[in-house]
Amino acid sequence: MAFDIPSLKTEDKPMVIASAFILVILSIGTVYTLSTQGSAPLLSPGYLLQQLQTGSFLGIVAAGMMVVILLGHIDLSVAWTMTAAAMMATTVGGEWAIPTGIAVGAAVGLVNGFGVAYLRVPSMIFTLGVDSVLRGLMVAHTGGFAPQDSATPLMRTLASDRFLGIPSAIFVWLAVSVVIAVMLKRTAFGREIYVTGNREVAAYLSGIRTRRVILGSFVVSGICAALAGVMLAGYSARAYQGMGNPFLLPAIAAVVIGGTRILGGQGRYIGTLIGVILIVLLNSVLSIMQMPEAGRQVIYGSVIISMLLVYGRGNKVHS
Amino acid sequence: MADKRSALATxxxxxxxxxxxxxxxxxxxxxxxxxxPRGFSAAVLIQNSNESVAIVFLAMAQTVPVLLGGLDLSVGAIMTLANCIASEVVNGSPLQIVLGMIITLATGTAFGLVNGLIVVYGRLQPIIATLATGAVAVGLALFIRPVPGGNVDDDISWALTNDLYEFVDTYGLFDADAGWFQTISWIPVPLLIVVMIAFGVWLPFKRTVTGRTIYAIGSAEGAAYMSGLPIDRAKIAAFTLAGFFAACGGLYLAIQTSSGNADITQAGAYTLNSIAAVVVGGTSLLGGVGGAIGSLVGALILRVISFYFRIVSIDPLLQPLVEGLVLLVAVSLGAFRTLRVKNQLNLFR
Incomplete structure (x- = not known):
């Protein structure tokens, strides 16, 4: 705990501002619905829970992405890892569906980690290559069509059923969040991720096996993406081509808006959580306003830029 | 002579x-x-060069920020924006066409300039700043062209996507059947455009102080700063140039397809392929090493590999897989460096 007291202020700033911005989004949306429809659906718990349910897939992907970004790397293969895991899970079916999906994610993570940690290929390009290989594999596997196999009952339960009145997907997201947060905060592996992300040479010289840390982080990211893919397949009852594509950039954006440094070594999990909620609510307010895709993209980009200009700025040029 | 040879060897x-x-x-x-089956013919060369222009320009665009040690994730989006603008303005009288082209290129360049200003004065990481501005660019493109379509002058489409003979013939510049012209009339115009921009814009730029500073920043930003090099100017110039090259790609795409298409997926795919082309062309993603000419070659390599699928009998369903594997193997080749390194510490950044 003593670790973050000196940097408490700067580390907290993104979270405070992002939370404030969430309130701004909510109030703009509410004012809009009050003036056009005379009701405030945005503030009803039912609506919010439904938004969080659809946001939980993004949340799980972002959790894995954050671990990799903390290392100063990036995982561009999450889109097709999600799709591949979902497709393999629905193909296998039965009680082995979910374990198969997770195993696909772990395998992709191992390949990514091997390429980045041992072959020392920049993660940006290696994970991109793995992504296109996965896409090729899935096209070959399905023939380019949406597979006919449907999601197993357990997958549907996890993604779209309710438990105690709350969508079970939120519980899964919560569980993943707790695991990742505890891992980052309370385990040696978690601390090693921060150290390696700050300066790999120093970490290596301090006796940390940085290669294994990188490998492990990519496996975590792969597993998270796979879990999200399997659940998304459960939510839409089947897997389909390109189902993971809309998650890649929002996941990166959520992590960065949450205050994680894109160069690695700094960031807290709670920030990523806030970042995901911000993006999910921004999306839902824009769809309530029936904003066309063009306006959405512009607003989306401007929000990221302006949030980062407020607190994500780097240091001035150094000697 | 010996001197020259050793210089070449170095x-x-x-x-x-x-x-x-x-x-x-x-x-x-x-x-x-x-x-x-129709190899070594002008028709094949023309078709191939037409299909390569856009990705070649994008690869060149991506090179400049990569040389800084940054990355521009908005090049595909800027190309899409330029493509949509061009599909609106590149038609009418010859003067209007030229003006339309200038507007298109200027918009892309201006967008690159904004990227540069955000990176330099906003002090944001290029990768995340351009991720966001890319979304803005695609949004603007969608405003201009919500559905694919548009109208580009037929003459210019025809003249710029064929060989020199057709170019001269279309505009009646001189007698296209003249004897001296025969020797060069087979050269595809797209190839010429790419070579002209690459050697006419990039090489002179590279030799300026600003150009050298980009390399210096990529090697060691602190050292470049301490040497009094114009860091800010170089960074802004790098992103501006990237915007210009991307706009060239978008303009050509509009001329080639006679239409504009604000396709988000396509924009993303072009951006990612541009990174791959840069790496295959020998530019280091860590910055400081490489150049746009290399990326031009890298983009062509990736294109030629995909041309192979047309003539080699391979199951079309396996095509994306083979493309992906080729890309993965190509980028992993650099890993041989790890075997030669004597000091383990050199492996880490």
């Missing part, structure tokens, strides 16, 4: 990646033409 040694990329391209393209 040059070769310092640019192994670049020269091996050229060798690979030549070998690949020769074999391609041998296997092609």
């Amino acid at each position: 040059n070769m040694r310092q640019n192994v990646a670049f020269y091996s990329a050229i060798a690979m391209l030549v070998a690949l393209y020769l074999v391609y033409n041998m296997l092609h």
